[in-house]
Amino acid sequence: MTTWTVGDVAVHRIDEVPLPPATGPWLLPDATPDVVAGQDWLHPHFADDEGVLRIDSHSFAFTTGGLRVLVDTGIGNGKQRANPAWHDLDTDYLQRLTAAGFPPESVDLVILTHLHADHVGWNTRKVNGEWAPTFPHARYLTSRVEREFWAGYAMDEARAQMFRDSVIPVEEAGRLDLLDVPAEGVEVAPGLRLIPTPGHTPGHLAVELTSRGQTALITGDCVHHPVQLAHPGIGACVDIDPGQSEASRRRLLDSLAGTDTLLLGTHFAPPTAGRVVAHEGTYRLAPAPADSP
DSSP states (O other), X not given: OEEEEETTEEEEEEEEEEOOTTHHHHHOTTOOHHHHHTOGGGTTTTBOTTOOBOBEEEEEEEEETTEEEEEOOOSOSSOOOSSTTTTTOOOOHHHHHHHTTOOGGGOOEEEOSSOOHHHHXXXXXXXXXXXXXXXXXXXXXXXXXXXXXXXXXXXXXXXXXXXXXXXXXXXXXXXXXXXXXXXXXXXEETTEEEEEOOSSSTTOEEEEEEETTEEEEEOTTSSOSTHHHHOTTOOOTXXXXXXXXXXXXXXXXXXXXXXXXXXXXXXXXXXXXXXXEEETTEEEEEEOOOOOO
């Protein structure tokens, strides 16, 4: 178990699966080996000696304001996916979540930074042959802009399947709440604020946690990999609006640079967390060690 302390709050990383080496060149095609090699600080944690990016799938779980919170739910088990790395997984994610002290029945709030397949998969699990909410007592939160965008989007079959197995069952159970998120963000619990970071998707959110004067920020897919701190113009191949995505990323990094805010990357390989510091005209991530076991 990997945990960071933010004020009075223990933030746990709940591992799902490392993503295969081919993920980087597909997802961030402009992060070429030469670009990666130009940032020595990415090695050895965030890229290998050949300049191949390391990318993970995990969630974050913590308790704040009396609520047991999970941010993003990964890929999920047994989901039929077009991406071979996501197809029909069989991981012990729920056992890890339970071992961290968050059995599914205990979770109060699930925050979905956006509605992509690798962020909503554990929203549901099979019960008597049907997809049912994994967290039966939780409110699932996402942006109203996000859900309404996809409702009007001409989906291919793979995306439609994802909505059928991981989003619609939560809606039909009456568990999905859609939030209007203003530019300054919205507080959803004491010390827990959702911040709009659109571009990767129209309603994409980052998650800010504050306790006793300390702050952490969970990136979602506004930042997929630390290489984007050095090169904020590098976007993901699946960004809906690349220009807006870059603007959101730059605005976010500008706001964090030189502060004590702990940046927690939703896809960052271990050590996963760090602080944004100025470096050669842009930024780098100064890793922050997790708590000792």
